Every structure is written in C-alpha cells, then in structure tokens.
Amino acid sequence: xxxxxxxxxxxxxxxxxxxxxxxxxxxxxxxxxxxxxxxxxxxxxxxxxxxxxxxxxxxxxxxxxxxxxxxxxxxxxxxxxxxxxxxxxxxxxxxxxxxxxxxxxxxxxxxxxxxxxxxxxxxxxxxxxxxxxxxxxxxxxxxxxxxxxxxxxxxxxxxxxxxxxxxxxxxxxxxxxxxxxxxxxxxxxxxxxxxxxxxxxxxxxxxxxxxxxxxxxxxxxxxxxxxxxxxxxxxxxxxxxxxxxxxxxxxxxxxxxxxxxxxxxxxxxxxxxxxxxxxxxxxxxxxxxxxxxxxxxxxxxxxxxxxxxxxxxxxxxxxxxx
Amino acid sequence: xxxxxxxxxxxxxxxxxxxxxxxxxxxxxxxxxxxxxxxxxxxxxxxxxxxxxxxxxxxxxxxxxxxxxxxxxxxxxxxxxxxxxxxxxxxxxxxxxxxxxxxxxxxxxxxxxxxxxxxxxxxxxxxxxxxxxxxxxxxxxxxxxxxxxxxxxxxxxxxxxxxxxxxxxxxxxxxxxxxxxxxxxxxxxxxxxxxxxxxxxxxxxxxxxxxxxxxxxxxxxxxxxxxxxxxxxxxxxxxxxxxxxxxxxxxxxxxxxxxxxxxxxxxxxxxxxxxxxxxxxxxxxxxxxxxxxxxxxxxxxxxxxxxxxxxxxxxxxxxxxx
Numbered sequence: 001x002x003x004x005x006x007x008x009x010x011x012x013x014x015x016x017x018x019x020x021x022x023x024x025x026x027x028x029x030x031x032x033x034x035x036x037x038x039x040x041x042x043x044x045x046x047x048x049x050x051x052x053x054x055x056x057x058x059x060x061x062x063x064x065x066x067x068x069x070x071x072x073x074x075x076x077x078x079x080x081x082x083x084x085x086x087x088x089x090x091x092x093x094x095x096x097x098x099x100x101x102x103x104x105x106x107x108x109x110x111x112x113x114x115x116x117x118x119x120x121x122x123x124x125x126x127x128x129x130x131x132x133x134x135x136x137x138x139x140x141x142x143x144x145x146x147x148x149x150x151x152x153x154x155x156x157x158x159x160x161x162x163x164x165x166x167x168x169x170x171x172x173x174x175x176x177x178x179x180x181x182x183x184x185x186x187x188x189x190x191x192x193x194x195x196x197x198x199x200x201x202x203x204x205x206x207x208x209x210x211x212x213x214x215x216x217x218x219x220x221x222x223x224x225x226x227x228x229x230x231x232x233x234x235x236x237x238x239x240x241x242x243x244x245x246x247x248x249x250x251x252x253x254x255x256x257x258x259x260x261x262x263x264x265x266x267x268x269x270x271x272x273x274x275x276x277x278x279x280x281x282x283x284x285x286x287x288x289x290x291x292x293x294x295x296x297x298x299x300x301x302x303x304x305x306x307x308x309x310x311x312x313x314x315x316x317x318x319x320x321x322x
Numbered sequence: 323x324x325x326x327x328x329x330x331x332x333x334x335x336x337x338x339x340x341x342x343x344x345x346x347x348x349x350x351x352x353x354x355x356x357x358x359x360x361x362x363x364x365x366x367x368x369x370x371x372x373x374x375x376x377x378x379x380x381x382x383x384x385x386x387x388x389x390x391x392x393x394x395x396x397x398x399x400x401x402x403x404x405x406x407x408x409x410x411x412x413x414x415x416x417x418x419x420x421x422x423x424x425x426x427x428x429x430x431x432x433x434x435x436x437x438x439x440x441x442x443x444x445x446x447x448x449x450x451x452x453x454x455x456x457x458x459x460x461x462x463x464x465x466x467x468x469x470x471x472x473x474x475x476x477x478x479x480x481x482x483x484x485x486x487x488x489x490x491x492x493x494x495x496x497x498x499x500x501x502x503x504x505x506x507x508x509x510x511x512x513x514x515x516x517x518x519x520x521x522x523x524x525x526x527x528x529x530x531x532x533x534x535x536x537x538x539x540x541x542x543x544x545x546x547x548x549x550x551x552x553x554x555x556x557x558x559x560x561x562x563x564x565x566x567x568x569x570x571x572x573x574x575x576x577x578x579x580x581x582x583x584x585x586x587x588x589x590x591x592x593x594x595x596x597x598x599x600x601x602x603x604x605x606x607x608x609x610x611x612x613x614x615x616x617x618x619x620x621x622x623x624x625x626x627x628x629x630x631x632x633x634x635x636x637x638x639x640x641x642x643x644x
Contacts, residue, residue: 027349029371048597049351268634275370275599275630308597312590312639 004154005066007243009196011158012165012189015062019159022061022094026050026163028170028302033273038289041300043174045167048278048308052086052118054235055163055186055306056150060087062159063148064095072097077145079125079132081107082235083307084150089120100145102136104128110311151185152241161189167302168197175299180284180306181205181214181255182236184244190304191251205248205255206288208232208263213239214248215255232260232316235281235307256294262287264316270305277308280316326476327388329565331518333480334487334511337384341484344383344416348372348485350492350624355595360611363622365496367489370600370630374408374440376557377485377508377628378472382409384481385470386417394419399467401447401454403429404557405629406472411442422467424458426450432633473507474563483511489624490519497621502606502628503527503536503577504558506566512626513573527570527577528610530554530585535561536570537577554582554638557603557629578616584609586638592627599630602638 005011026046034042047055064076075098078088085101092099101120103112104127115122125135140147149156163186164177177194181187184205191203207214211229217240225239240248248255258266267283269290270276278286285303289296327333348368356364369377386398397420400410407423414421423442425434426449437444447457462469471478485508486499499516503509513525529536533551539562547561562570570577580588589605591612592598600608607625611618 027351029349032373051354053597271599271634275375277593277597277599312593312637315634317634 007154007157007188007192007247009192011154012161012193012196015058015155015158016162016165018065019058019061019162022091023058024050025166028167029274029276031274034269037269039292039297040289042289043167043171043300043302044274045163045302045304046276047163048276048282048305052083052090053307053309054083054087055160055304056083056087057090058162059156059159059185059189060084060148061091061094063153063155064088064091064097066155067146071146075100075143075145076148077136077140077143078102078148078150079136080150081111083309085111085115085120086118088148089115089118093119098145100139100143102132102139104132108311151183151238152243154243157185157189157243157247158192159189160186161193163304164190164193164302165197167304168193168201171300171302172198173300174198174201174302176202176204176296177302177304178204178206178285178288179304180233180236180281181207181248182281183238184214184240184248186304186306187252188244188247191247195251202253203251204288204294205252206285207255207257208236208284209257209259211236212257215257217245218249218255221249233263233281233284235279236284254294256288258284258287258291262291266290268317276305277310278305279307279310282306282308329476329479329510329514329569331514333476334483334515334518337380337477337480338484338487340387341380341383341481344413345380346372347488350489351596351598353596356591359591361614361619362611364611365489365493365622365624366596367485367624367626368598369485370598370604370627374405374412375629375631376405376409377482377626378405378409379412380484381478381481381507382406382470383413383416385475385477386410386413386419388477389468393468397422397465397467398470399458399462399465400424400470400472401458402472403433405631407433407437407442408440410470411437411440415441420467422461422465424454424461426454430633473505473560474565476565479507479511479565479569480514481511482508483515485626486512486515486624487519489626490516490523493622493624494520495622496520496523496624498524498526498618499624499626500526500528500607500610501626502555502558502603503529503570504603505560506536506562506570508626508628509574510566510569513569517573524575525573526610526616527574528607529577529579530558530606531579531581533558534579537579539567540571540577543571555585555603555606557601558606576616578610580606580609580613584613588612590639598627599632600627601629601632604628604630
C-alpha cells in the first residue's frame with residue numbers, strides 16, 4: 001500500500017532532507033537592470049539551473065525516494081511530454097528503477113530524446129487525453145508501476161515546495177514570492193513553504209492570460225478546467241487539481257494573468273540582461289513584475305524561474321518581431 | 323602621478339577587497355552531462371553572470387577604484403568596442419566619474435547602446451587601429467582622463483585574477499584551471515591567482531585556432547601579434563601585451579588551440595545543458611575540454627566562463643547547420 005501523506009510544511013522539510021543528495025541547491029541571483037525596470041528588488045531562484053533544467057526534478061525525486069524498497073522495485077509511471085517526464089526518468093534512473101512514460105506520438109523530437117537520454121521507457125499514444133489515460137492504465141496494470149502524477153500528488157507538491165524553502169532560507173526578508181501556475185504543483189508547494197517559514201510573505205501566482213483557469217477557479221471558488229488553452233507558456237497548459245486547488249485557495253493571495261506579449265518580452269529580457277536561459281513558463285512570473293498590474297513597487301520579491309528547457313532552433317522572437 | 327603597481331598575488335588580494343562592494347561573487351556551477359562528455363569534473367566559474375555579463379567588470383572596477391580622488395576626478399578613457407568598454411562605463415558611473423570610450427563607427431548598434439546605457443561618453447572614429455589611438459590620444463589630451471587599457475594594465479590584470487581567486491577559494495582541490503586568452507588579461511590574472519593560492523594547479527590557456535597569437539608567442543618566446551584574425555570568438559582578437567606576455571610565459575603550462583567548429587558546438591552544448599548563455603569567447607575553454615587535445619581525463623578542472631554577451635538575433639547555429 002502506498003503511504004498517503006498530507007501536504008504540509010513538515011513534509012516540505014522532510015522532502016528537503018530526502019532530495020538533498022540528488023538535487024542542486026540552485027543559486028539566487030539578482031540583476032540591477034531587472035530591479036530598475038520592475039521597481040522591485042527581485043531575487044531570482046534559478047530552477048532553470050536545476051537538474052533536467054526545471055524545478056520538476058524536486059517533486060519527482062521526492063516521490064521516487066519516498067517509496068519503500070518493495071514499492072520502488074515496481075517502477076514509476078506517468079503521462080507527460082514535458083519537464084515532469086524528464087524529471088521522473090532521471091529520478092528513477094538515480095534510484096535504479098524503471099520509469100514508464102506515456103507520451104503523445106506527436107511530441108517534439110527534442111522532448112522524446114531527452115526522456116530517452118535519461119533512461120525513461122516511452123510508450124507512445126495518440127495525442128488526446130483519453131488515449132493517454134488508457135495507455136497509462138494499461139502500463140500500470142501490466143507492470144505494477146506506481147503512478148506519479150505531475151502535480152496532483154502530495155509528495156510532488158511538497159517536493160516542489162523545497163525551492164521556495166531554500167529561497168526563504170537565503171532571504172527571509174522577502175515581502176512576496178511569485179511562482180507561475182499551471183496544474184499548481186509549484187504554486188501550492190511554494191505557498192506551503194512560505195506559510196511555514198515566513199507566514200507574512202505574500203504568495204502570488206502568475207498565469208498566462210490565455211490559460212487562466214487558475215485565476216477563474218479562484219474567482220469561482222471551484223476548479224474550472226481549461227479547455228484547449230493556447231499559450232507560448234507550454235508548461236502551464238494544465239488545470240488545477242483536487243490537491244492543489246484548496247492549498248492555493250487558502251494560502252495564495254491572488255493569481256495575476258500575464259499577456260503573451262509580456263511573456264515573450266520578459267523571456268528575452270532575462271536572456272539579455274541576466275544571461276540565464278528561461279523557458280516561456282518561467283517568464284510569466286517576470287512578465288507579471290514588468291507589467292506592474294499589482295502594486296509591488298519598492299518591495300523585495302522572490303520569483304521562481306521555474307525552468308529553462310527551450311528549443312534553441314525555434315525561439316519566440318524569431319517569429320515575433322520586436 | 324598614477325601609482326604603478328606590480329601585478330602579483332598580493333595585489334589580487336587587494337583587488338578582491340576593493341571590488342567586493344561592487345562585483346558579484348559569481349556562482350560555481352556543475353553539469354553532469356558536461357562531466358560525462360568531457361570525462362572531467364568541471365567546475366564552471368560563471369563570469370557570464372557578472373555585472374555587464376563579463377569578467378571585465380572586475381578589472382575595470384579595480385582600476386577605477388584604485389585611483390585617488392584627484393585622479394578619478396579627471397575621468398577614465400579607453401578604446402574598445404567590447405566588454406571592457408561596458409565594464410569601464412559602469413565602473414566609472416558607480417564612482418560618479420566620466421568614462422570616455424572610443425569606438426569604431428561601424429561597431430554593432432547593440433554594443434553602442436550598451437555603452438551608452440551604462441553612461442559611457444562615446445567618441446566614434448574610423449575603424450582602424452591608427453584612428454582609434456589618435457582619437458583616444460586627443461580625448462586624453464583634452465580631458466586629462468586616465469587611460470585604462472583593456473588588458474595591458476596591472477590593475478586590470480589583478481582585477482581579472484579575482485575570478486580565479488574566488489574559484490580556488492571555493493574549490494581548492496582543482497587540478498587545473500582553464501581560461502580563454504585574447505590579450506591575456508584574464509589568463510595572466512588567473513595564473514597569478516593560482517600560483518598564489520594553489521601553486522600545484524595547472525593553468526591552461528584556451529585560444530581559437532584562427533587567432534593563435536598567444537600559442538605562437540609562447541612557442542617563439544616573444545610576442546607575435548595577430549594579423550587581422552578571423553574567429554567567431556570576437557573577444558579574443560587582441561594580441562598579448564608587454565605585461566601579460568611574461569606572466570603567461572612564466573606561469574601558464576600551455577596554450578591549447580580550439581577549432582571554430584568546436585567553439586560553436588561547445589557554446590550550444592552549454593546553452594542546452596546548463597541553461598547558461600555564454601558568448602563564443604567563453605566557449606573556447608569548453609571546446610578545449612570537449613576536443614580532448616590534452617590529457618585531463620579524470621581530473622577536476624575549473625573553467626572560467628568569461629562572458630555572456632551575444633546578439634540573440636544572430637546566433638552562430640542559425641547560420642551553421644548542426
């Protein structure tokens with residue numbers, strides 16, 4: 001039987017201990033240009049410099065290493081074409097267990113080969129939700145592998161929370177923390193970390209305008225799934241889950257939406273001024289600060305640069321003149 | 323009268339104290355992919371994350387802040403279209419003194435505006451060495467500004483040496499340090515730092531095959547200037563100077579040359595695997611490790627990622643299919 005935990009601050013502390021031998025403690029960097037442009041003192045937690053290039057390695061590693069020996073021997077499984085797939089594949093390889101990854105057959109070649117390079121065992125399926133779930137169910141039935149959901153999993157949530165924990169350990173005087181929100185694993189983990197270590201800190205979610213299900217869910221007081229959202233922030237297409245929604249509802253001050261144009265502008269700004277490669281999903285949090293839709297002027301704000309996985313042959317400003 | 327110092331380890335320690343309030347202590351990062359591909363344990367000193375995106379800020383800041391009040395009031399001057407120009411402009415702005423920068427009128431717009439953004443006072447000249455020197459001499463005569471040479475200046479050399487000092491403070495067990503070499507400011511400073519703090523460490527210069535004047539100078543035992551070199555590593559076009567040559571001759575184990583193809587491949591590899599933006603000049607040191615021209619296998623090697631200033635609209639792999 002798989003142990004069920006309640007995602008809370010204590011579990012984040014446990015996750016931090018558990019993943020310490022495997023994950024990078026990523027640096028927190030600053031940029032005077034960014035401070036000037038945002039009128040905020042910005043502390044960038046560089047999860048783009050994390051293993052596999054994204055914070056997702058934290059949650060996947062926590063979930064994999066929380067398994068008992070017997071559980072782990074069965075392997076882990078998920079459906080994802082994004083950073084969680086790579087993260088789970090690498091975490092499983094480190095523990096020397098199989099990772100079964102279900103991916104749509106039209107996933108970009110660069111993502112397929114990344115998962116394969118980390119030792120993931122890929123099963124392709126048709127590119128729709130029904131096929132993904134049916135294929136994953138079949139693989140779990142065949143192998144006995146343990147499903148590790150990309151975000152609606154307590155061990156994953158508290159694992160993601162370790163990024164904010166480290167950020168606040170380094171800078172306890174932050175007024176606010178901003179994290180991007182898709183399925184809400186990072187944002188809910190961030191909120192739990194913040195309430196535990198620094199209860200006064202404001203936790204703000206940054207979401208693409210074009211995939212604003214979390215914004216609408218908070219307004220409605222219930223989960224409103226997104227329907228086929230189109231945004232360049234392709235890590236934020238998913239909707240809030242049963243576990244992430246109530247944590248975000250209870251502990252996040254607000255969700256702020258960011259335009260596509262601001263996301264691309266923010267991404268390029270970070271590349272140019274800080275020499276850090278971030279992906280569009282990470283740029284959403286920067287875009288929030290640049291657009292100044294909420295009053296953060298003069299404050300000290302942490303942002304989680306969530307990842308840096310991009311296709312260098314297909315950058316957004318190559319097709320969007322600036 | 324300007325104070326003349328001898329570039330040595332003690333002066334590097336002084337420089338470290340002097341620039342501490344202004345320069346970033348840049349992180350030292352690692353990448354398991356890079357270790358695997360190079361068969362070396364690589365510690366990357368991230369000077370691309372330094373202010374103005376390059377180690378040059380260290381030397382310029384040391385030179386500017388070493389001036390007496392009376393000297394400083396006259397301002398500083400240089401001719402450069404590269405990172406030194408930006409570095410000197412910012413260092414001067416921090417001390418609230420003028421920086422006079424002579425640039426060829428055909429310099430890329432992005433470089434002109436960077437210097438201007440940092441408050442540099444630009445004088446354009448025809449794009450040849452004679453015009454640059456004549457224009458600089460005129461400005462110095464008119465303003466009394468103090469010339470800060472990009473590399474053949476003792477304060478600049480020891481300032482650049484603070485990057486290796488920090489790297490060795492963090493990782494005293496390095497077997498080797500690799501730095502790119504153009505005019506030799508970084509490499510000579512690195513060699514002085516290494517011999518002072520860890521005399522056994524091997525110091526190796528990485529130079530583009532297409533601009534191999536330092537390699538040839540060490541072979542010949544005298545400075546052999548480069549004649550109109552053509553390399554993508556546009557920060558390494560200059561030749562060794564009167565101050566940098568003897569330090570490199572006496573303290574650097576060897577210069578290794580790196581092909582253009584290896585430079586571009588190394589640059590892309592670092593972008594993809596580490597999410598760090600580095601410029602071609604920084605990639606030369608990585609290319610040396612990838613090409614395995616000298617036996618470093620199994621060793622722990624520090625490399626100085628010297629800078630990250632690139633034109634995002636004109637990346638080398640856009641014109642070089644891979």
